[in-house]
Each structure stands twice: as C-alpha cells, then as structure tokens.
C-alpha cells in the first residue's frame with residue numbers, strides 16, 4: 001500500500017510550548033492508523049494542522065505526493081481530507097439531517113444523499129431530531145456522518161469514543177469497522193480497546209514527538225511506550 | 236395555520252390602510268405607514284447579515300444613505316440636465332434610479348464587507364461603525380451635493396404613469412417593493428446558500444471543516460444585505476423628496492438593529508414587525524410627552540425581555 005498522506009518533519013510551537021516536534025508520519029490508503037498519546041501530547045493540534053486550520057511553523061504535509069502548503073481548509077476537503085471533532089461541533093438549531101445536508105451542499109451534492117451517510121453512522125432513526133435534543137453519543141455519531149458526507153479519502157478522527165458509555169463505545173467501534181478499507185483513517189483515541197480493535201498500525205505521540213510507530217504487537221511490546229504511555233501492564 | 240394567517244391579515248390591513256386613514260381623517264397616517272414599511276425593508280435587509288449570518292453590523296446606515304443619495308444625485312442631475320461627473324446623465328425614472336441605488340450600495344457593501352469581515356465579534360461591530368462614520372462625514376463634506384444641508388428635489392421619481400405625488404399611490408408602490416424584497420429574502424434563505432449561511436452563524440468552525448469558504452458566503456450575505464438597505468434608502472429619498480447625511484447617522488444603524496431584535500432576528504417578517512412597533516411607539520409617545528425617549532428606552536428593554544426571540548415568534552417555538 002502506498003502512502004496517501006505524508007507528514008514530513010512537521011513542527012509547531014505555541015509561544016514557548018512545542019506541540020508538534022519534528023513529526024514524520026506516513027498514512028497509507030485504506031489503512032487505519034491509530035495515534036495515541038497522553039493528554040496534551042499534541043494530537044488535536046496535529047489534526048488541525050493536517051486540515052489547514054492551524055499553520056505549522058515548519059515541515060510539510062503531502063497528499064498523494066502533492067504538498068498541501070498553505071491550501072485552505074476548503075481546498076483540502078475538496079482533495080479528500082475530513083475530520084471529526086473531539087468536542088462535537090454540530091449545528092444545534094438544525095436537525096441531524098440538515099447537519100449532513102450542509103456538508104453535501106458544501107461540495108455541491110444533492111440533499112438526497114444524506115440518508116445514506118446517516119445510516120452509516122447509525123443515525124437514521126434520529127435524522128429528524130433537532131441537534132440540541134441529541135445525546136452526546138448521538139452527536140459523536142453525527143460528527144461521523146457529517147464527515148462521511150464530504151466523501152473523504154482520509155478521515156481524521158479525533159477521539160470518537162470520548163465520553164461514550166460502554167454500549168455506545170461498542171456501537172462506535174462497529175460503525176468504524178464498517179468503514180474499514182473504504183478510506184484511510186487516522187484514529188486519535190485514548191480508548192485502548194478501540195485502538196486495538198481497529199488499528200493496523202499505531203504511532204505514539206508524547207510531548208509533540210512520535211516516540212514509536214509500528215503494528216499493534218510492536219507497540220504493545222515496546223518498552224519506551226510502556227514506560228511513557230501504557231503504564232506498566234495495561235492490556 | 237397561524238404561520239399563514241397572520242401575514243395574510245397583516246397584508247389585508249396594509250392594503251386597506253390608505254382607505255382607513257382617509258376615512259378617519261388622518262391622511263398623515265399613510266405617510267407614517269410608508270415610513271414604517273421602508274424602515275421595515277431596511278431592517279429586513281440588515282437581518283440577512285444579522286439574523287441569518289450572525290454578522291452584527293452597526294454600519295448599515297451607510298448603505299441606506301448611499302441608496303438614498305444615489306436617488307438624490309441622479310434626480311438632481313436629471314432636473315438640471317447636467318451629466319454626473321460630466322459623463323452620465325441623471326434619471327427621473329424610479330426603476331432606473333432604484334437599480335442604480337441597489338448596485339451602488341451593493342458595491343459599497345462589497346468593499347466595506349471585504350475589509351470588515353476579516354474581523355469578528357466586537358471588532359466587526361466597531362469596524363462597520365467606523366466605515367459608516369467615514370461615509371457619513373464624506374457626504375457631510377460633499378458641498379456639491381448640499382453638504383450638511385442635503386439635497387431637496389421637487390418631484391418623486393416616475394413609475395409608469397402613476398401619480399407618484401399621491402401619498403396613497405406611493406404607499407402601494409412601497410408595499411410592492413417590500414413584498415418583492417421579502418419574497419427574495421424567503422427564496423434566498425430557503426436555498427442552499429441560506430442553509431449554509433445559517434450553519435456559519437451557528438458554528439463557523441464546523442462549516443470550515445466541511446469545506447465551506449465561510450468568508451465568501453458571509454461576504455455575499457453582507458452584499459445582499461447592503462443592497463436591500465440601499466433599496467430602502469432609495470424609497471425613503473423618494474418619500475420625502477429629500478436626502479441628507481442625517482440618514483446615515485449611526486443612530487439609524489442602531490435603530491435598525493433594535494427593529495431586528497424587537498421583531499425577531501432570523502425570521503422573515505420579524506424585522507418588519509419590529510419597524511412597525513418601534514416607529515409606532517415613537518410616534519405615539521411623541522404625541523403624549525416631549526420626554527418620550529425616556530419612556531421609549533425602558534419600554535423597549537421590557538418588550539425585548541417579554542418577547543424573547545421577538546414579536547414574530549410569539550406563541551411559536553422559543554429559539
């Protein structure tokens with residue numbers, strides 16, 4: 001499998017704080033690549049840089065070998081990048097369906113497509129509910145449906161399990177399982193059950209730097225990772 | 236049901252109004268209501284930016300005034316026969332002048348919007364106000380067109396063979412423009428553009444993440460909004476056959492904001508209701524006491540608190 005998204009020596013500082021520290025990462029087409037790391041490691045910031053919401057200080061991001069440079073978010077979405085938000089960013093006054101319709105209109109597609117994306121995120125039954133009346137778990141699913149409506153090739157998931165109960169988590173894992181292979185995913189997640197259920201490869205980010213990358217087995221057995229992140233005996 | 240009933244009742248009342256006013260022997264009420272409709276149109280125009288786009292502009296008096304001056308200047312040149320800047324001759328035709336007013340105010344909104352929309356929140360309020368003040372002082376200094384005295388012209392612009400001097404006729408012409416404008420608003424807001432614009436108001440970050448060029452959509456909304464304000468200014472200039480920099484005093488921008496909030500920003504008819512309520516209150520209190528402004532202020536605060544979401548949402552779902 002070839003690399004779809006290549007992150008090359010990316011660095012970003014917030015004042016004196018280095019949140020992205022010479023990060024290099026290859027994300028392959030169709031692969032689920034998990035990015036784990038403690039709170040404040042810089043995972044969300046990395047996603048925002050890939051999307052073009054934040055500009056890196058140095059380094060480059062290539063999609064299909066083409067540098068994204070200073071392309072706008074809109075241009076990146078058009079090229080196949082999409083993200084979900086750790087804290088749901090949904091349109092509270094609209095129904096779930098209209099949230100998805102907005103994403104369809106944004107790329108000039110027809111509203112008829114909405115149901116198919118809602119279905120993939122298990123949101124069909126709640127399509128006509130106003131978003132302000134949705135539960136947190138439903139909003140997380142809606143986040144996913146909205147992202148799917150942009151027809152991404154590379155989906156950046158920022159903690160899709162965050163705040164979900166056990167039943168909702170299991171459902172979210174199976175929703176994501178259903179998307180496997182159709183698009184590449186960068187899965188930022190603290191929930192190790194989800195990570196090991198879904199990931200083909202795992203990278204570990206600590207203080208802005210990637211300290212290890214490999215298959216789930218390799219990561220599980222990596223002493224640096226156990227020390228820095230997984231603690232002593234988790235999983 | 237009530238969604239169609241009230242607008243139809245309102246329209247029926249307006250259609251009958253000139254007859255009613257004549258019957259009760261107060262023809263001045265015709266002009267008062269024409270003023271209300273014109274300011275209602277201006278507030279409705281502001282509402283495209285404010286209520287639907289979430290853009291709190293305190294500078295719409297500029298577009299309103301520019302629309303009015305387009306009429307004043309074109310009409311003056313038509314009367315004097317001297318071409319504007321020695322290039323184009325003026326016109327006395329309402330349709331031509333209204334088009335000019337809408338285009339010119341739209342261009343002003345395009346320029347001001349392109350700069351102001353780089354900011355947001357309180358900064359946006361301040362920068363739109365600043366631009367409007369610049370325009371205000373520009374016209375104040377424009378001696379060729381009357382400076383602070385403004386411009387007076389003898390006759391209203393002509394429309395077909397209508398007797399535009401007749402206040403009732405002009406009332407109906409204004410009503411026609413208002414209805415066309417509200418129709419355009421409804422069309423725009425139920426379009427793809429309207430859905431995306433509403434999304435930007437609710438969460439701009441979300442809209443950017445789905446690939447919307449939010450700046451461009453807000454800019455379009457601001458331009459349409461400025462055009463509507465220019466149309467209102469054009470009608471107001473014709474109503475009084477007079478334009479002056481007073482039209483674009485910043486308090487006009489403030490009043491338009493109050494009308495939107497009072498009537499219900501983000502609804503189609505709310506700003507028009509708000510204009511009727513505000514102008515109606517002003518006119519009524521004015522006849523009771525000279526300290527009417529001291530009463531109007533607290534009264535407005537009470538009304539806004541009592542009718543959360545605006546007059547147009549009474550009995551409906553609270554936002």
Ligand SMILES: Nc1ncnc2c1ncn2[C@@H]1O[C@H](COP(=O)(O)OP(=O)(O)OP(=O)(O)O)[C@@H](O)[C@H]1O
Pocket residue numbers: 014017019037038039040041042043044045046086
């Ligand atoms: N806009 C900002 N300005 C300044 N500092 C910021 C900004 N955004 C994030 N940070 C800081 O950058 C660091 C990385 O934040 P980030 O949100 O990327 O972490 P994260 O890995 O996503 O953490 P979490 O697991 O808690 O979501 C944190 O220390 C955070 O406080």
Ligand SMILES: [Mg+2]
Pocket residue numbers: 043044045086158
């Ligand atoms: Mg985060």
